[in-house]
Amino acid sequence: MNAAHNKRMRIFFTGVGGQGTLTATTLLARTALDAGLDVVAGEVHGMAQRGGVVESVILLGGWRSPKLDLGEADVLLGFEPLETLRALPYLQPGGSVFSSSDMLPPISVSLGKASYPLMAHIEEMTRQVAGQYHFIPCRELGAKAGSEQSGNTVLLSAVCASGLLPFGVNALKTAITKHLPHRLQEVNLKALELGCAFLAER
Amino acid sequence: MSDNPLLRGVRGERHLLLGNEAIVRGALEAGVHMISCYPGTPSSEVPDTFYRLGGDGRYRMEYSVNEKVAMEVAAGAALGGAMSLVTMKHVGLNVAADPLFTSVYTGLPGGMVVLTADDPGCHSSQNEQDNRTYARFAMLPCFEPATAQEAKDMTREAFRVARELQQPVMLRTTTRISHLRGAVEFDDLPEPQPKVPFTREPGRFVPVPAVALRRHEALTGIMEKARRFAESSRFTTVREAPAPTRLGIIASGVARDYLADALVAGGWETKAHVLELGMTWPLPEERIGTFLRTCDRVLVLEEGAPLLEHDIRALAQRLGITTQMEGKDDGLTGLAEYSTTLVMRRLASWLNLPCPAKPVRPIDKGLPGRPPNLCPGCSHRAVYYAARQVFGDTAIYSSDIGCYTLGLLPPLRTADFLVCMGSSISAGSGFARASGNQVVAFIGDSTFFHSGMTGLANAVFNQHDIILVILDNGTTAMTGHQPNPGMLQEKLGTDNTHMDIASIVQAMGVTQCTKVRAYNVRAVIKALEAMKGQKGVRVLIAEEPCVLYARRALKKVSPQVAEVAQQNSEAMRCLEQLACPAFYRDGDNLAVDSSLCSGCMVCLQVAPTAFKARKRQGGN
Numbered sequence: 001m002n003a004a005h006n007k008r009m010r011i012f013f014t015g016v017g018g019q020g021t022l023t024a025t026t027l028l029a030r031t032a033l034d035a036g037l038d039v040v041a042g043e044v045h046g047m048a049q050r051g052g053v054v055e056s057v058i059l060l061g062g063w064r065s066p067k068l069d070l071g072e073a074d075v076l077l078g079f080e081p082l083e084t085l086r087a088l089p090y091l092q093p094g095g096s097v098f099s100s101s102d103m104l105p106p107i108s109v110s111l112g113k114a115s116y117p118l119m120a121h122i123e124e125m126t127r128q129v130a131g132q133y134h135f136i137p138c139r140e141l142g143a144k145a146g147s148e149q150s151g152n153t154v155l156l157s158a159v160c161a162s163g164l165l166p167f168g169v170n171a172l173k174t175a176i177t178k179h180l181p182h183r184l185q186e187v188n189l190k191a192l193e194l195g196c197a198f199l200a201e202r
Numbered sequence: 203m204s205d206n207p208l209l210r211g212v213r214g215e216r217h218l219l220l221g222n223e224a225i226v227r228g229a230l231e232a233g234v235h236m237i238s239c240y241p242g243t244p245s246s247e248v249p250d251t252f253y254r255l256g257g258d259g260r261y262r263m264e265y266s267v268n269e270k271v272a273m274e275v276a277a278g279a280a281l282g283g284a285m286s287l288v289t290m291k292h293v294g295l296n297v298a299a300d301p302l303f304t305s306v307y308t309g310l311p312g313g314m315v316v317l318t319a320d321d322p323g324c325h326s327s328q329n330e331q332d333n334r335t336y337a338r339f340a341m342l343p344c345f346e347p348a349t350a351q352e353a354k355d356m357t358r359e360a361f362r363v364a365r366e367l368q369q370p371v372m373l374r375t376t377t378r379i380s381h382l383r384g385a386v387e388f389d390d391l392p393e394p395q396p397k398v399p400f401t402r403e404p405g406r407f408v409p410v411p412a413v414a415l416r417r418h419e420a421l422t423g424i425m426e427k428a429r430r431f432a433e434s435s436r437f438t439t440v441r442e443a444p445a446p447t448r449l450g451i452i453a454s455g456v457a458r459d460y461l462a463d464a465l466v467a468g469g470w471e472t473k474a475h476v477l478e479l480g481m482t483w484p485l486p487e488e489r490i491g492t493f494l495r496t497c498d499r500v501l502v503l504e505e506g507a508p509l510l511e512h513d514i515r516a517l518a519q520r521l522g523i524t525t526q527m528e529g530k531d532d533g534l535t536g537l538a539e540y541s542t543t544l545v546m547r548r549l550a551s552w553l554n555l556p557c558p559a560k561p562v563r564p565i566d567k568g569l570p571g572r573p574p575n576l577c578p579g580c581s582h583r584a585v586y587y588a589a590r591q592v593f594g595d596t597a598i599y600s601s602d603i604g605c606y607t608l609g610l611l612p613p614l615r616t617a618d619f620l621v622c623m624g625s626s627i628s629a630g631s632g633f634a635r636a637s638g639n640q641v642v643a644f645i646g647d648s649t650f651f652h653s654g655m656t657g658l659a660n661a662v663f664n665q666h667d668i669i670l671v672i673l674d675n676g677t678t679a680m681t682g683h684q685p686n687p688g689m690l691q692e693k694l695g696t697d698n699t700h701m702d703i704a705s706i707v708q709a710m711g712v713t714q715c716t717k718v719r720a721y722n723v724r725a726v727i728k729a730l731e732a733m734k735g736q737k738g739v740r741v742l743i744a745e746e747p748c749v750l751y752a753r754r755a756l757k758k759v760s761p762q763v764a765e766v767a768q769q770n771s772e773a774m775r776c777l778e779q780l781a782c783p784a785f786y787r788d789g790d791n792l793a794v795d796s797s798l799c800s801g802c803m804v805c806l807q808v809a810p811t812a813f814k815a816r817k818r819q820g821g822n
Contacts, residue, residue: 008466016572026218029383033218040349041218041383044325045243051783052574062466064349064459066382069541071562086569089562106572110786110795111777114570129563 007166008061011159012068014087015079016104017054024079024152025056031160031175032060035167042066051107053083060166075164077155080104081135085122088129097126097133098159100151102140134158134199141194146187153188157195169196209255211388219386221353221379222247225317227388228357230260233395235284235312237263238272240652241681242291243326244380245319249289250682260394265678265685268623268652269294273301273316277370280310281407283397285361289317292333293622297653303340305370307417308407309424311398313364315357316342317373319380322505323539328603328622330538332506337372337483338513341421343428344372344483345437346455350384356437356480358389363431365395367424372483376505378456378539429484437480438489449474449553450497450525452490454482454510457503457540464545473553474501482510487517494518494525501552502529505540528552574608578784579800581720581746582606582673586614587780587808588726589642589671592734597640597669600630602654604646605680605748606673613781616644624653631657631666640734642669647688647703648678655706661739662711669733669740673720674703675748683751693755707741714738720746723807749800760801762815764794773812776805 011028015021022043029041040063043056057068070089078084078099091097101119108114119135126133136158142151153176160169169192176188207217208227219227225248229237239249252263266272269290276288290298295318302316318336321327337344343363345356357373364371405413432438443449451474453461458478465471477493479486494500494514502511511529518525530536534548543559550557576583586609589599601607601617602625610617621629630643645654650672661668676693678684685694687701694700707715714736718725726744733740752758764784766773773792777785782805784798792812794805796819806813 017574026383030218033216033385039218039383039385042378043381043383044377045247045381051577052572063463065463065542066378066456066459067539067541069543070564071560072542082569083572086565089565093560105786106570107575107781107783108570110783111781112787116570 006061008063009059009074009165010063010068010072011058011060011075011077012073012087012090013056013058013077013079014083015054016083017051019054019079020149020152021054021079022056024156025058027175027179028156028172029058030179031167031171032058034175034178035171037166038062040064040066053086055087075159077159079152079155081119081122082106082116085117085125088125091129093129094131095129096162096164097130098155098162099126099133099135100138100155101135102138102151134202136195136198141198142191145191145194150187150191153191154195154198157192158199161196161199206255208251209258211391213388213390215388216385217388218383219350219354220247221347221350221375221382223251224350224353224386225357225373225375226251226255227386228354229287229315229361231354231389231391232358232361233285233392234287234361235261235394235397236276236279236286237261237289238266238275238286239289240266240269240272240294241678241684242294242319243681244321244375244377245289245291245317246681246684247380248317250684267687269298270301273298276314277301277305277310280312280314281400283312283400285312285365285395286314287317288314290319291327292318292320292331293327293329294318295333295336297623299336299340302336302370304409306340306342306421307409307414309368310364310370311368311400313361313368314370315360315364315373316370317375320374320376320506322376325377328620330506332509333372333374334482334509335507337374338509341425342370342372342483343367343431343481344374345480346374346482347379347480348456348458350382350386352437352480353379354386359435359437363428367428369424369428376456425484429487432481432484432486433488435481435486438486439478440489440493441476441478443472443475445472447472447474448496448498450477450493450500451475451503452477452479452493452500452510452514453503454479455505457505457545460540460542460545461503463542464549467542468546468549468555468558470549470553470555479510485513485517490514490517491521491523494521494523497525499526499528499552501548502527503540503545504529507536573611575611575783576605576608577749577800578782578798579749579802580605581675581744581749581802582609583614583780583782584723584802584804585671585673585720585726585744586616587804588723589616589730590614590779591727592730593640593642597642598633598637600626600633600641600643602626602643602645602649604649606644606646609644613779623649624657627654627657627661627668627670630668631661631664634667640669642671644671644673646679647672647674647676648686650703651687651701658707658712658739658741659710666739667737669730669742672703672741672743674743674745675751676745677748677751677755679748679751683748683755704743707743712739712741714740715743716741717743717745720744721802721804723804749802759818760803761818762801762803763796763799763818764801764803764805764813765796765816766792766794766812767814768812770812772809776809776812780805780808
């Protein structure tokens with residue numbers, strides 16, 4: 001194992017119930033385990049999922065605490081921009097943000113009782129704390145790959161392609177073929193290519 | 203035959219497992235025969251995994267109707283010689299406390315492990331009680347894993363101790379441990395343990411007073427034996443600091459994780475000796491005493507109540523040890539969850555060193571929130587809307603535990619108080635008698651079977667005045683659609699028998715009992731109007747499958763969705779009063795998100811001029 005392999009990292013995932021953030025968390029955790037890394041993932045089930053915010057974590061390289069406090073995450077993976085904004089305090093200053101840019105308005109916004117922050121505001125707040133950040137049209141790229149749901153793989157592949165993690169896109173590719181049902185593999189592999197291409201173009 | 207690694211995996215294999223799945227593997231490696239439970243977050247994946255695996259005849263698993271019954275079934279199985287596991291969330295152990303406190307007196311020859319999954323931080327619970335207290339109170343050994351690997355290994359060890367002592371043993375997790383995932387290396391998967399033949403021994407197993415007194419005395423000796431297990435347990439570990447120091451830290455449970463990370467993050471690994479406790483009751487007093495004597499100052503780290511801290515302070519006093527002890531002070535409390543940063547701050551002040559944890563900006567409370575909500579198409583919303591139309595604020599709404607507790611949110615506001623599982627009827631009865639108010643109680647089908655039936659019997663017997671609405675969605679919805687006696691027979695299969703709620707209610711002597719479809723708003727309103735002026739116990743059973751369950755298990759999807767036909771005041775009233783999450787505002791107009799609309803068509807009844815049905819398109 002090289003030094004990068006032993007690098008300790010903490011990744012914070014946030015999204016909305018029903019988006020599949022926990023499935024994505026588990027896939028990335030399996031990817032890390034298959035790559036020979038120490039990995040712990042943490043999640044919360046139950047009432048929180050009824051349309052609420054779903055948060056989870058992945059710890060690499062020996063961290064053990066299955067819950068992150070503010071300022072502890074090296075990487076923030078946001079599956080929804082408002083939730084990315086809400087979770088920004090979990091990022092340590094200078095950390096990296098990968099977020100979907102597809103808004104899912106909460107009910108208070110749908111009913112006209114609150115307003116959704118402007119995307120420019122979300123990006124500006126992110127810029128203030130993050131060393132690097134990427135807002136990605138995951139749903140659109142997922143749809144291009146064959147299903148909107150594969151937008152989650154777009155996001156995962158972008159973070160894998162960034163070189164920040166102690167494993168790369170190939171490890172994720174292997175995990176998709178090993179751990180996802182056969183019928184979902186092709187679309188997710190296509191989504192992976194689109195996520196990598198999006199990051200490369202920036 | 204399941205090809206799941208939990209049932210097929212061999213020694214040396216490593217798999218990424220949820221803490222709760224690791225517990226299942228540990229129980230299988232121990233040779234468990236019988237599992238009973240009542241589901242409850244964060245414990246549910248343990249029984250659900252056993253249920254899904256099927257077991258290939260290795261074990262028998264049941265969803266019991268409540269935790270007390272589950273524990274009695276498991277205790278009976280262990281009396282009958284089986285190794286049994288009973289699982290529940292922390293508050294479930296309150297329900298099951300009665301059989302627990304007596305089965306520790308009689309002992310259980312086959313061995314029983316009690317899983318209690320506690321919920322510090324109240325992620326999905328009404329309190330954050332610390333069930334390690336029960337280990338002390340009822341007198342049973344307790345294991346507290348802190349990793350996925352330990353969740354498996356300690357489960358296996360808990361069974362070994364349970365069988366050897368012939369006593370119930372507690373396995374205590376918290377939300378973060380039940381729901382973490384980590385690599386778990388498997389051990390052998392032997393055949394289930396041989397059963398212990400039952401020998402009639404009323405002088406032990408029938409705790410009449412004279413027997414109970416003798417058994418209480420015997421229990422003291424058994425716990426002394428358990429203490430010796432803790433002294434030599436591989437889960438009692440001391441990590442000596444590489445440099446000489448007179449500082450020591452004692453930690454248990456998830457606090458061990460936060461401590462490990464805080465020591466690394468602070469660069470403080472050399473600053474203190476660490477004693478980690480995995481078997482946390484009875485305490486390994488000799489090991490703790492020895493540890494205390496090597497230290498001038500000791501910090502105790504435990505999430506929840508200051509139990510270890512108080513016991514270790516008492517132990518030190520008894521042993522004449524003058525080590526300075528600290529624990530729940532200076533930033534650490536018995537409230538909510540610990541974290542690495544919180545533990546770092548405490549360590550820094552205790553070590554008298556600067557804390558490297560950087561200040562952070564707080565979460566922006568001004569952002570629009572996402573409170574949990576009843577799903578689009580949830581039948582509870584339709585019933586709550588109807589109840590509000592009939593009673594408005596004139597009735598007091600007595601709620602119960604399930605998804606339907608979310609009726610507390612505006613605009614439905616149909617939960618004025620809640621005590622615990624099953625309390626809607628009984629607490630509602632008491633409230634009505636004391637206040638003279640009309641009380642409308644709401645209870646789900648699974649909760650009705652859990653502990654609502656006794657409350658209903660009491661209401662009939664004592665002639666209380668109450669309207670009870672049974673929200674029968676045909677499944678245990680909130681915890682993940684587990685079977686309950688009200689579920690359809692074709693979904694229960696051949697291992698369970700369906701019980702009809704209306705027949706039970708009538709057999710209890712309720713003469714005013716009506717059954718309606720929950721989506722039929724007019725019928726619900728009519729039934730409630732008819733009950734409004736009456737006296738006595740009145741029961742409305744509102745039937746409609748849980749919308750998620752209907753989609754996933756019954757494969758029922760409505761061929762229609764709603765759309766707005768006319769933007770008018772009726773549309774806006776429906777938005778304000780029904781507040782279905784499928785509605786959204788499009789400028790000044792109301793619209794329906796067809797991808798969210800379940801096709802329940804409740805809005806068409808609430809606002810007939812505003813909505814109309816259209817055929818569901820292929821994609822949604």
